[in-house]
Amino acid sequence: MANIPAKRAIDFRPKSVDDVKTIIVDCDLLIIGGGNAGCFVAVEAKKINPELKVVIMEKAEIMRSGACSAGMDAINTYIPNGKTPEDLVRWSRDQVGGGPLREDLALSNAKELNEAVDDLERWGLPVLREEDGSVRYRGKWDISIHGEQLKPIMAEKAIECGADVYNRIAATGLLKDGEGYCIGAMGIHVRTGDFYVFRSKATVNSTGGAGTLYKSYTADSTDSGAQIWMCPYCVGSGYAMGFRHGVELTSLEQRWVATRTKDFCGPVDTISVGYKAPIINCKDEKIMEVRYKHLGGDSAPRYIRANAPMEEWLQGRGPTYCDTRGMDKETNWRMMCDYLNERPSFVLFLAARGQDPTKEPIEIFGSDPYIMGGHTMGGFWVNLDRMTTMPGLFAAGETAGGNPNKFVGGCAAEGKIAARGAIKYMDENQISLPKDLDEEQIRIELERVYAPLFRGGDYDGIAPRAMKDRLQRLMDEYAGGSSQFYRTNEERLDYALKHIAILQDQFKYLKVADLHELMQANETMDRVDVAEAVVHHLKGRKETRWAGWQTRTDYPERDDENFDCFIETRRDPLTGKVECFTRPYVQLVPGERFKS
Amino acid sequence: MPPRVNLNKCNGCEGLPESKCEEACPGDLMAVDPRTNKAYVRFAGDCWDCMSCTKACPTKAIETRVPYQIGYHKASLKPIMGSNTITWKCVDINGKEETYKYRNRMDK
Numbered sequence: 001m002a003n004i005p006a007k008r009a010i011d012f013r014p015k016s017v018d019d020v021k022t023i024i025v026d027c028d029l030l031i032i033g034g035g036n037a038g039c040f041v042a043v044e045a046k047k048i049n050p051e052l053k054v055v056i057m058e059k060a061e062i063m064r065s066g067a068c069s070a071g072m073d074a075i076n077t078y079i080p081n082g083k084t085p086e087d088l089v090r091w092s093r094d095q096v097g098g099g100p101l102r103e104d105l106a107l108s109n110a111k112e113l114n115e116a117v118d119d120l121e122r123w124g125l126p127v128l129r130e131e132d133g134s135v136r137y138r139g140k141w142d143i144s145i146h147g148e149q150l151k152p153i154m155a156e157k158a159i160e161c162g163a164d165v166y167n168r169i170a171a172t173g174l175l176k177d178g179e180g181y182c183i184g185a186m187g188i189h190v191r192t193g194d195f196y197v198f199r200s201k202a203t204v205n206s207t208g209g210a211g212t213l214y215k216s217y218t219a220d221s222t223d224s225g226a227q228i229w230m231c232p233y234c235v236g237s238g239y240a241m242g243f244r245h246g247v248e249l250t251s252l253e254q255r256w257v258a259t260r261t262k263d264f265c266g267p268v269d270t271i272s273v274g275y276k277a278p279i280i281n282c283k284d285e286k287i288m289e290v291r292y293k294h295l296g297g298d299s300a301p302r303y304i305r306a307n308a309p310m311e312e313w314l315q316g317r318g319p320t321y322c323d324t325r326g327m328d329k330e331t332n333w334r335m336m337c338d339y340l341n342e343r344p345s346f347v348l349f350l351a352a353r354g355q356d357p358t359k360e361p362i363e364i365f366g367s368d369p370y371i372m373g374g375h376t377m378g379g380f381w382v383n384l385d386r387m388t389t390m391p392g393l394f395a396a397g398e399t400a401g402g403n404p405n406k407f408v409g410g411c412a413a414e415g416k417i418a419a420r421g422a423i424k425y426m427d428e429n430q431i432s433l434p435k436d437l438d439e440e441q442i443r444i445e446l447e448r449v450y451a452p453l454f455r456g457g458d459y460d461g462i463a464p465r466a467m468k469d470r471l472q473r474l475m476d477e478y479a480g481g482s483s484q485f486y487r488t489n490e491e492r493l494d495y496a497l498k499h500i501a502i503l504q505d506q507f508k509y510l511k512v513a514d515l516h517e518l519m520q521a522n523e524t525m526d527r528v529d530v531a532e533a534v535v536h537h538l539k540g541r542k543e544t545r546w547a548g549w550q551t552r553t554d555y556p557e558r559d560d561e562n563f564d565c566f567i568e569t570r571r572d573p574l575t576g577k578v579e580c581f582t583r584p585y586v587q588l589v590p591g592e593r594f595k596s
Numbered sequence: 597m598p599p600r601v602n603l604n605k606c607n608g609c610e611g612l613p614e615s616k617c618e619e620a621c622p623g624d625l626m627a628v629d630p631r632t633n634k635a636y637v638r639f640a641g642d643c644w645d646c647m648s649c650t651k652a653c654p655t656k657a658i659e660t661r662v663p664y665q666i667g668y669h670k671a672s673l674k675p676i677m678g679s680n681t682i683t684w685k686c687v688d689i690n691g692k693e694e695t696y697k698y699r700n701r702m703d704k
């Protein structure tokens with residue numbers, strides 16, 4: 001059991017790949033990404049079999065990494081007394097406008113959910129309770145917590161259970177055997193410069209979602225470039241690693257776009273759900289009541305609520321607000337505590353605007369789009385054990401697709417399910433570690449990953465940041481970013497693909513000066529590859545099913561005859577050609593799907 | 597929202613194998629300059645303003661600031677970490693102060 005410290009950054013200037021040290025670590029179960037889901041994978045695996053050697057490969061430091069770095073103010077899903085897992089699946093289906101969604105996955109997750117949340121409370125997470133001792137619900141399914149320490153609490157458990165945590169190792173590629181099984185992963189230690197090769201019997205990919213594919217409207221030449229909702233250090237590397245090996249992705253076109261506070265991408269559910277503050281336009285009209293009553297008003301599906309303020313802007317009725325005026329001082333104080341638990345700097349932002357929410361409403365706007373399989377459905381296609389289409393590679397949390405509305409509790413629950421699936425796979429197939437090292441495969445990855453570092457000095461190349469900016473603007477303007485009110489069409493998507501291909505060809509010019517930049521260069525290559533998949537998914541769905549999350553101006557209507565199914569992609573590792581196809585939707589939980 | 601390092605307070609976490617801010621940052625943005633032994637942020641525009649570095653600093657040398665494009669000069673929000681509580685002190689641009697204190701852990 002060890003949390004292996006990363007050490008301070010060093011000046012590392014290798015002349016060639018021969019100067020890079022390769023370190024081999026063997027284990028039974030490898031977890032890529034020690035976030036919310038990853039910590040639960042570790043704890044569950046060790047609980048099932050304490051003898052297993054479990055290793056976590058973490059790009060940051062496990063105590064404060066990923067989506068939960070700053071903390072949380074709620075667990076968005078916890079099944080209340082009197083409700084069933086089927087009810088939760090029905091609710092989740094409503095949030096995505098009746099689906100399609102993977103009801104098999106959603107149901108298995110829902111059955112595991114409350115126990116995973118109870119684990120968190122047992123480990124020390126303060127869950128707010130009513131006077132009678134029952135948990136305090138802030139909406140229908142979400143409960144209030146004081147989650148400032150949520151990430152350290154999960155991380156400590158993962159370490160205590162006996163997993164070895166290798167911090168500051170950014171995974172770049174999967175390790176594959178001759179038959180196409182996943183047998184581990186490789187990556188860069190961003191402090192020492194060593195190249196790590198983890199060999200495992202089974203691997204869980206829990207690297208979170210993909211923020212930063214699209215330009216944020218606050219990004220400019222000042223310090224506000226990472227002013228986004230999603231953790232900007234989860235850039236989709238997990239998806240990219242699989243995509244490059246031909247692993248199947250599902251539903252990336254269902255992007256996560258949310259209504260967030262304007263200029264500072266802060267929480268809105270906290271105010272609108274937790275404190276019942278209605279969303280209004282510049283004319284003081286209650287938007288959901290006045291314009292979306294037929295779709296459910298305040299309880300309309302999530303994508304409709306996300307898109308509503310943007311529609312107001314488009315129609316000339318912006319700015320839009322969450323109306324907090326008249327809130328009493330005590331309630332406002334509690335709301336500020338919620339913010340401090342989840343997005344503390346939003347309180348600083350309000351102070352920097354000199355704003356008192358009880359007197360002035362909080363302005364809201366749409367976020368930039370993200371790919372997040374824990375919120376919407378973009379991610380790996382997995383079976384019930386959470387195994388992807390690559391044997392030996394599992395996915396959990398934001399990385400696993402098809403099953404939306406997981407959030408903290410659902411990602412935790414899915415971590416447990418993936419751990420069981422991975423152990424079952426190892427046992428049933430009697431997997432053992434390969435005797436020989438595939439030196440050729442390791443060398444190819446090392447050369448790919450470190451190449452930008454050898455193009456130092458006077459080399460006339462491209463900075464990772466420049467390529468990131470180019471990609472983000474391309475995606476924003478052509479693949480339905482916030483500047484375009486999320487809309488796109490076939491021609492714009494083709495344009496995006498053409499330029500993505502140029503960017504991929506220009507990876508060979510990326511140039512960096514140090515290890516931090518080397519990590520950024522690899523992040524940017526991952527972003528470009530994930531963007532390619534996203535654009536193919538957007539092209540594949542020739543209808544508009546979830547306006548805002550997915551809006552096609554050339555196909556403005558929902559087309560159930562052709563598209564009540566999943567859109568899938570797979571990139572051929574040899575030819576680089578992306579194949580786009582569909583999979584059928586299966587309704588398991590009875591009930592009316594399309595309420596509106 | 598970049599951290600601002602008070603160079604008079606920062607001691608570079610001398611003696612530790614890794615400085616606390618460098619350890620905490622989810623984006624690998626903090627580092628200590630070996631020449632000056634002071635912490636700096638590699639690129640402020642990449643900061644997510646999660647405040648992890650600010651919470652972790654043992655000498656309270658780090659303050660998180662809102663970029664001017666987004667919010668005005670100068671508000672402050674300072675976390676004080678207890679063993680199972682956190683206290684936040686906030687001052688807005690008009691000098692209005694507010695304190696928030698609550699329990700953030702059950703087990704310590």
Ligand SMILES: Cc1cc2nc3c(=O)[nH]c(=O)nc-3n(C[C@H](O)[C@H](O)[C@H](O)COP(=O)(O)OP(=O)(O)OC[C@H]3O[C@@H](n4cnc5c(N)ncnc54)[C@H](O)[C@@H]3O)c2cc1C
Pocket residue numbers: 032033034035036037038057058059060065066067068072073074075076077169170171172187206207208209229230231233234235237238342343374375396397398399406407408409411
């Ligand atoms: C600001 C914010 C507020 C939220 N509020 C709530 C809320 O109130 N309630 C709720 O229920 N949900 C909330 N959510 C959603 C919830 O936090 C996420 O759905 C969930 O925590 C994601 O878990 P995960 O394990 O999939 O990803 P993460 O926890 O993000 O974990 C991913 C991990 O992978 C690591 N990683 C990434 N790339 C690599 C790589 N290449 N190599 C190695 N490691 C890598 C990351 O550093 C990180 O540790 C919120 C999310 C955000 C961003």
Ligand code: SF4
Pocket residue numbers: 601605606607608609615616617618628634635652653654655656657658
């Ligand atoms: S944690 Fe504080 S004292 Fe330590 S190096 Fe960082 S800023 Fe300096």
Ligand code: SF4
Pocket residue numbers: 597598599620621622623624625626637642643644645646647648649650660
């Ligand atoms: S506020 Fe968070 S993201 Fe920014 S430098 Fe500090 S730890 Fe890193």
